[in-house]
Amino acid sequence: MVHRGPLEPYRGHVLSADLDPAALAFLAALTGAAPARHDLWHDALTHGSMGEARDYQRLEFLGDRVLGLAIAELLFGEAGASEGKLSQRLNVLVSRETCAEVARTLGVPAHIRLGKQARDDGGADSDNILGDVMEALIGALFLERGFVAARDFVRKAWAPVVATGAGQRKHPKAALQEWAAGNRRKPPVYTLVAREGPDHAATFTVSVAVKGVGEATARGSSKQDAETAAAREFMQNFG
Incomplete structure (x- = not known):
């Protein structure tokens, strides 16, 4: 596998989007370094209910693929596992439910930028939103620091779920x-x-x-x- 470095700048996005100090501290602790591209992380934490021009959807699209590759590479190292068993585990580990579970464990809900109505409706605890934001954060990390950093983050964040044997039993x-x-x-x-x-x-x-x-x-x-x-x-x- 080729481990590529960071991609070209996030086209069409300005660099001036600010994150509040609490979010910056959280992201630095979460990823091991202070965010360099505030626009990426700002978008990754922003839900469409904020009514802003940018939200997490494009980064979620990218992060979903990065997550899948990172988990697939991890599972491929399991000796003797058949393609069917690998696919079974992959589907569970990258599911929206699992992504949301990881997001809650990491403390992501407190930092999601939601409109008032969405927050009042329980959006900060929605599996749909949490799963999407978790993937968007992976997408932002991939764009800023490359696949190796994103892969290492996924392995660490998903380690407790992987350790439970999630996906080993039949769906x-x-x-x-x-x-x-x-x-x-x-x-x-x-x-x-x-x-x-x-x-x-x-x-x-x-x-x-x-x-x-x-x-x-x-x-x-x-x-x-x-x-x-x-x-x-x-x-x-x-x-």
């Missing part, structure tokens, strides 16, 4: 699918029961049913998370 939806087939039942059917709350802090309720067996319902911050939780609930009740 709940895959487990339920196999259970239904093994018991000669029709495939599970997922139904969106409700979607509540504003876009930035939405809650989804999903039910999953296996004909002739039963049904389970669960909630999540995304439709996918709710389906996963429902499958897990079903297996606990009927598996």
